[in-house]
Amino acid sequence: MISYLQHLSFWDWLAFGTLLLILEVFGAGGYLLWLGIAAAGVGVLSYLFPALPWTWQFLLFGLFSVLSAVLWWRRQRSAAKPSEQPGLNQRGQELLGRQFVLHEAINAGRGKIKAGDSLWLVSGPDLPAGTAVRVVGQDGVLLKVEAL
Structure with a gap:
């Protein structure tokens, strides 16, 4: 297992990211989207820097996952605005x-x-x-x- 981790290529990360994005299509509610994007980002970095150790790849994956999820959450919170129709769906x-x-x-x-x-x-x-x-x-x- 350790030998596989030591020889991770960018294809592994891109395949993992693609798998996560495909699973997201089946209704994960947005959770796997950010993990898939983070995996693709690590795949791009490992393509640009082929000597990047596997430990750094996993640390970057974790960092990108948390960072992308937090940024999206903050964007959603700031974009929320009060409804122009406050009585909508409140019959009467x-x-x-x-x-x-x-x-x-x-x-x-x-x-x-x-x-x-x-x-x-x-x-x-x-x-x-x-x-x-x-x-x-x-x-x-x-x-x-x-x-x-």
């Missing part, structure tokens, strides 16, 4: 503050409004159907309303 949030007409009367604190093509359960003071209301809050799928 877009209804806050809007006015509707009661579709079904509020009896015992529960009724319904029609918003677009959907009926929403509402809670509030007892009001007859046809009363104008404003949405003032949300509790899960239940909208809280008040009379206008």
